[in-house]
Amino acid sequence: MWKKVLGVLVAVAVAVGLAAWGIGPKSIVTTDAGNVSQAEYYKNLKKSPAGQQELANMIIQKVLDDKYGDKVSKKSIEKQFKDAKQQYGSQFSQTLSQNGMDEDSFRQSLEIQALEKQAVIANENYSTKQLRKAYNSYQPKTNVSVILTSSEDDAKKVIAELNKGGDFAKLAKEKSIDTNTKKNGGKMTAFDSTDANLEDDFKSAAFKLKKGEYTKTPVASQSSQGYFIIKKNSQASKKSFSALKSKMKSILVEQTMSDTTKVQAIVGDELGKADVNIKDSTLQNVLSTYTQAAATAKAAKSSTSSESSSSKSSESSSSASSKSSESSNSSSSESSESSSSASSQDDK
Structure with a gap:
């Protein structure tokens, strides 16, 4: 399990542990050949994919924590951490290192993933049909x-x-x-x-x-x-659908969490609601993966909705046309019967 989890979290925490030290003249490294200032470090850091991902992580964590933080306990994060540590045993530190993480960054990654999960729960509505399908295969x-x-x-x-x-x-x-x-x-x-x-x-x-x-x-x-x-x-015997309905929703949430594009779309939608304003013009695109995913999902939903409305309109038009045809045929039949009756009266 944790091999899969770590694989997901590497993308989340690829840059965790790097620090944006801020812009200023203060030197963070001194050498006989010259010093490295905070400003120089920041300039190079923000150009790197790791540095940009770290900023994206920080923004996402702040936005989601503000909205869903009360639903993610430190106790649950610590339990996940201990479970992973127990799973890997003596190889835990080495495995984290191989994935570019340490214990602190792994905990942060677990927290971000937990916050994303709460965003999925809040934004995804699963139909009874979907829940029953999950129940049937459970x-x-x-x-x-x-x-x-x-x-x-x-x-x-x-x-x-x-x-x-x-x-x-x-x-x-x-x-x-x-x-x-x-x-x-x-x-x-x-x-x-x-x-x-x-x-x-x-x-x-x-x-x-x-x-x-x-x-x-x-x-x-x-x-x-x-x-x-x-x-x-x-x-164990399988309980009724109503008794397991809540569990089925949890199963579908986990399935959604494995869909990276869908999770990014949900996070992108949350970022859009938070009015994020990135001051540094060279970092304007650090959230583009999420905002583009949200825009694509919104367009797809709008298209589906339009197709559904068009289909209903077509069915309605077809029904109206059918009723009109039936009415016309009925009128024609009544007119024919009336004409026949009149002709019969004239014969008499």
């Missing part, structure tokens, strides 16, 4: 045990032993290379279909099983670099 908590092998052949050998009546828990302790589960006979922490820590192929294979069944074909795993045999122990 799988509740399931409990499984796994055996992880380093090769497909090894996995097939384990499956052959299971087919002969071998005990899954015993084989997990003997054969599995998954150090997190083998001591417990392969038992994993329960998960549902929204769990981002697990690969889609793994979840799909697990949810297809009935209680007590195990996968008869090895399930390849890129993240674990091996092959899983999965056994289903139990699965």
